[in-house]
Amino acid sequence: MTSKNEKVNQENILSNDQIQINSYENDSVEAPRYSCALSGVYGTTLGIRGGVPILHSGAGCGIGQLFGTLYAGGQSAGGNEGGTSTPCSCLVEEHVIFGGEEKLRNLIQSTIEIFNGSLFVVISGCVPSLIGDDVDSIVDEFRDKASIIHVNAPGFEGNSFEGYEQFWDAIVKQLLTPKEKQPKLVNIFGIVPYNHVFWKGELLNIKNILKKIGVDANIIFTEKDGLENIKKIPSAEYNIVLSQWQGHEIAERLKNKFQIPYIKFPSVPVGAKQTSEFLRKVGEKLNISSDKIESLIEEEEDRTYRFMEYPADAVILVRPHSYFAVVADSGTAIGITKFLTNELGYLPDIIQITDNPPDKYRESIVKEIIENIETVVRPDIIFEADTYNIRENLKDRPFLFLLSSSLEAPTATEDFGALHISVSFPVYNRSILVHNYSGYDGGLQLFEDVISTFVGPL
Amino acid sequence: MKKIKEIAIYGKGGIGKSTTTSNISAALSDAGYTVMQVGCDPKSDSTNTLTGGKSIPTVLESLRKRRGNLKVEDVIIEGFNEIYCVEAGGPEPGVGCAGRGIITAIEFLKQENIYEKYSPDVVLYDVLGDVVCGGFAMPIREGVANQVYTVSSADFMAIYAANNLFKGIKKYSNGGGALFSGLIANSVTFPAQKDILEDFILQTKSTIAGFIPRSLTVTQAELWGKTTIEANPDSNQAEVYRKLAKSIYNNKEEYIPSPLESDELKNWAESWSDKLLELRKQEEGDFKI
Ligand SMILES: Nc1ncnc2c1ncn2[C@@H]1O[C@H](COP(=O)(O)OP(=O)(O)O)[C@@H](O)[C@H]1O
Numbered sequence: 050m051t052s053k054n055e056k057v058n059q060e061n062i063l064s065n066d067q068i069q070i071n072s073y074e075n076d077s078v079e080a081p082r083y084s085c086a087l088s089g090v091y092g093t094t095l096g097i098r099g100g101v102p103i104l105h106s107g108a109g110c111g112i113g114q115l116f117g118t119l120y121a122g123g124q125s126a127g128g129n130e131g132g133t134s135t136p137c138s139c140l141v142e143e144h145v146i147f148g149g150e151e152k153l154r155n156l157i158q159s160t161i162e163i164f165n166g167s168l169f170v171v172i173s174g175c176v177p178s179l180i181g182d183d184v185d186s187i188v189d190e191f192r193d194k195a196s197i198i199h200v201n202a203p204g205f206e207g208n209s210f211e212g213y214e215q216f217w218d219a220i221v222k223q224l225l226t227p228k229e230k231q232p233k234l235v236n237i238f239g240i241v242p243y244n245h246v247f248w249k250g251e252l253l254n255i256k257n258i259l260k261k262i263g264v265d266a267n268i269i270f271t272e273k274d275g276l277e278n279i280k281k282i283p284s285a286e287y288n289i290v291l292s293q294w295q296g297h298e299i300a301e302r303l304k305n306k307f308q309i310p311y312i313k314f315p316s317v318p319v320g321a322k323q324t325s326e327f328l329r330k331v332g333e334k335l336n337i338s339s340d341k342i343e344s345l346i347e348e349e350e351d352r353t354y355r356f357m358e359y360p361a362d363a364v365i366l367v368r369p370h371s372y373f374a375v376v377a378d379s380g381t382a383i384g385i386t387k388f389l390t391n392e393l394g395y396l397p398d399i400i401q402i403t404d405n406p407p408d409k410y411r412e413s414i415v416k417e418i419i420e421n422i423e424t425v426v427r428p429d430i431i432f433e434a435d436t437y438n439i440r441e442n443l444k445d446r447p448f449l450f451l452l453s454s455s456l457e458a459p460t461a462t463e464d465f466g467a468l469h470i471s472v473s474f475p476v477y478n479r480s481i482l483v484h485n486y487s488g489y490d491g492g493l494q495l496f497e498d499v500i501s502t503f504v505g506p507l
Numbered sequence: 508m509k510k511i512k513e514i515a516i517y518g519k520g521g522i523g524k525s526t527t528t529s530n531i532s533a534a535l536s537d538a539g540y541t542v543m544q545v546g547c548d549p550k551s552d553s554t555n556t557l558t559g560g561k562s563i564p565t566v567l568e569s570l571r572k573r574r575g576n577l578k579v580e581d582v583i584i585e586g587f588n589e590i591y592c593v594e595a596g597g598p599e600p601g602v603g604c605a606g607r608g609i610i611t612a613i614e615f616l617k618q619e620n621i622y623e624k625y626s627p628d629v630v631l632y633d634v635l636g637d638v639v640c641g642g643f644a645m646p647i648r649e650g651v652a653n654q655v656y657t658v659s660s661a662d663f664m665a666i667y668a669a670n671n672l673f674k675g676i677k678k679y680s681n682g683g684g685a686l687f688s689g690l691i692a693n694s695v696t697f698p699a700q701k702d703i704l705e706d707f708i709l710q711t712k713s714t715i716a717g718f719i720p721r722s723l724t725v726t727q728a729e730l731w732g733k734t735t736i737e738a739n740p741d742s743n744q745a746e747v748y749r750k751l752a753k754s755i756y757n758n759k760e761e762y763i764p765s766p767l768e769s770d771e772l773k774n775w776a777e778s779w780s781d782k783l784l785e786l787r788k789q790e791e792g793d794f795k796i
Pocket residue numbers: 518519520521522523524525526527693694719720721722723725726729
């Protein structure tokens with residue numbers, strides 16, 4: 050291919066018939082790969098230690114998310130503040146007609162008294178938004194009694210990934226105040242709790258690897274003192290966004306309000322190549338000596354590539370150059386596809402992006418994949434969240450490995466002749482605590498997961 | 508079961524729906540029919556002039572208090588001449604959802620089989636409005652009213668509300684909803700007002716069910732907490748209401764009107780602007796008297 054041709058190819062990236070930038074929002078969606086805005090705010094709140102969600106909604110919005118978001122995020126219950134313990138105004142018809150303000154006021158009052166939380170997040174669902182309950186002014190009554198915010202997140206306003214942005218929007222507007230800058234402090238955004246199923250382990254890995262180059266990563270979620278971490282956000286020197294679209298809005302907001310610039314990565318880095326690139330870019334922006342970065346990279350890569358030799362026989366003898374299919378949120382899909390292609394020599398057959406990115410981000414997601422895979426194979430890239438359509442798209446294709454949600458797990462062999470690995474929302478068939486594919490070790494773990502599908506059985 | 512005549516009367520706020528409806532109820536009741544009037548307006552004053560100016564417990568407020576133990580007897584109150592008076596009720600202005608309130612109240616009445624228990628000949632729904640949302644359209648959907656009237660003056664805003672109602676009727680007519688039976692022209696005193704309304708019904712392929720003049724008798728009766736029929740049965744105004752009631756009871760006309768599109772309505776109103784200005788002056792003069 051001449052260089053001229055390549056350029057043409059890039060310009061026409063969206064007119065290629067292998068790529069479907071279809072918008073399916075106007076049609077019904079069967080078993081979608083996300084939940085609603087309320088769910089995104091709810092999961093994000095529960096990701097914060099000390100965060101207490103207060104649902105202003107029907108009772109089903111809470112219990113529905115226990116099954117639809119928490120268990121679906123790698124069998125994670127919601128802790129003391131989530132699941133069946135979630136404070137909820139449980140609105141019924143009476144409140145639809147007469148308003149639910151009084152009930153919410155009582156609920157907030159008792160929640161603050163009973164719960165040992167540090168950050169209370171009132172989440173308005175569909176009912177109060179439709180009837181126009183004045184939730185802001187009720188929340189205002191409690192601002193001097195506790196750290197409390199209101200997130201207006203009617204389910205119809207967007208999906209759970211967008212709920213993550215709504216949560217941060219509320220935090221910035223209602224809680225954050227300017228702070229003195231702290232050199233080498235960065236905030237991590239773009240990893241959506243529960244919905245991005247490896248969130249816990251990924252955040253930990255990112256923190257640990259950055260620590261090695263002297264960067265203090267404020268990962269906010271999973272750590273003790275969540276509220277303190279949130280209040281620390283304006284002190285950061287940089288924000289790091291690990292997604293092609295999630296977390297972009299908050300990063301922009303923080304840039305405008307607190308003059309914090311941000312560094313953008315297409316996904317959480319998976320494996321040695323992506324992680325080394327990640328470290329180099331962060332090092333450059335934060336003025337860290339390149340000697341320090343390069344010596345770390347050398348050490349990590351040396352160890353990682355030696356480790357990758359252990360299962361290499363299994364790959365070369367049993368499943369070399371296999372086609373694979375990915376069905377995942379954009380962050381997961383980009384990192385995994387690049388790793389399997391560039392580091393294992395596997396062939397991307399079809400990639401289905403399930404997190405319904407806003408139209409303006411879709412082209413950049415496609416480009417990120419197409420332009421960064423070292424292979425002559427051009428995968429089909431389809432934006433799809435409907436489980437029926439996803440399965441139809443997977444039929445009669447050469448792929449041997451299917452990395453997707455657990456919805457495909459039971460019948461992957463039967464329906465598609467594929468070996469299955471659960472990597473994306475919803476994941477019901479796998480408990481995910483620290484397991485993840487980020488960083489040097491993460492790549493090795495993905496390698497382990499792939500090999501483990503076909504070695505044995507004894 | 509005998510055939511019940513179920514009528515919904517719509518119109519913009521303050522245009523005279525409740526006044527007109529209550530007088531129709533009173534007139535029909537005087538004529539020997541069993542009448543029920545259901546106020547579907549969060550203002551809850553539809554039946555005030557039938558109950559001596561007093562407010563009665565509303566369906567929604569009572570549902571809220573009794574929590575599933577509400578009996579229809581608690582919210583169906585006998586007023587003037589044993590007219591059954593009901594007020595749907597609703598939230599305070601600016602909170603909750605009045606539209607959902609109307610749905611809930613009407614569903615409650617339907618569930619309780621009130622027609623079998625009270626066996627009315629005529630049921631009149633006095634409904635707020637511009638049909639701004641699905642809730643306010645409840646009475647014109649299948650299975651509630653079968654004839655719809657609108658009260659309108661020659662005021663543009665009242666005509667706008669009537670036109671919106673036509674849109675609602677048109678929409679629900681596919682699913683067996685109520686049909687239109689006529690415009691009740693209220694507060695019509697000057698010939699120009701009559702001209703405007705007659706032109707509007709021509710444009711929308713609808714009809715006028717009757718003209719009611721503006722009258723101090725009405726105001727006086729209202730101050731006593733009574734309908735004109737009760738307070739001043741021998742007045743001309745009472746006669747007007749009696750005639751209207753009779754013609755509405757016998758009216759078999761039911762059809763889908765042709766609402767004007769927003770632009771058409773605007774252009775139409777503009778074509779009457781000179782006449783309207785003239786009217787304003789006359790009305791102001793009228794006011795001084
Ligand atoms: N034909 C009329 N002549 C004089 N006053 C009238 C007439 N129709 C209505 N009114 C007065 O207008 C006011 C509003 O009427 P009402 O029936 O309560 O309106 P709505 O029910 O449409 O809100 C009342 O004070 C009523 O007495």
